[in-house]
Amino acid sequence: MDATSQAPGFDVPEVDAFTRPYWDAAAQGRLLLRHCAACDRSHHYPREFCPHCWSEHVEWRPASGRATLYTWSVVHRNDLPPFGARVPYVAAVVDLAEGPRMMTEVVECAEGALRIGMGLEVAFRAGTPVFRPTAAGAAGAAGAAGAIGASDVPEVGGVPGVPAPSSPGCP
Numbered sequence: 001m002d003a004t005s006q007a008p009g010f011d012v013p014e015v016d017a018f019t020r021p022y023w024d025a026a027a028q029g030r031l032l033l034r035h036c037a038a039c040d041r042s043h044h045y046p047r048e049f050c051p052h053c054w055s056e057h058v059e060w061r062p063a064s065g066r067a068t069l070y071t072w073s074v075v076h077r078n079d080l081p082p083f084g085a086r087v088p089y090v091a092a093v094v095d096l097a098e099g100p101r102m103m104t105e106v107v108e109c110a111e112g113a114l115r116i117g118m119g120l121e122v123a124f125r126a127g128t129p130v131f132r133p134t135a136a137g138a139a140g141a142a143g144a145a146g147a148i149g150a151s152d153v154p155e156v157g158g159v160p161g162v163p164a165p166s167s168p169g170c171p
Contacts, residue, residue, distance in 0.1 A: 023127065026129055027127040029124050032060045032063060034058045035058060035098075036053060039055065041053075042063075044101075063098055064098065065122035069116055069118045070095050070101060071116065072114055073090070075088060091103070094120055102129075104130055107132050
């Protein structure tokens, strides 16, 4: 890039005619999913056919915005723009209430409060869907960890019993 070029604000896919409804809805604070009329299943990432039954009878439908945390990793170093300025951040995979699994980022949550199965809700940052804990989800995940006796076991990226690396200056 030369000095007159503008750096991207976020690394998002290029919008095309097919994905425009998804990105336009996200810019308005709504999450859309593709839904198959043939097998009655939703999927994500957007495709022109159903990945479950291969039908081309798919349409856009609003999603509830509810999800549960499947797994995560806290990224402490990323030298690629624009991510370097945002570290640490939580890269995550969530299970949407409608069924599909989605890669995203968890925001507004301390690293130590993250728990597999915690309830999340969609939020939007610059037209990109991210997820934050629901009040009930954060409380429920803490209770679930205690119920299985894992509250005193350290977690890294949602893997119980894997100790966190220790390095000076890391939170």
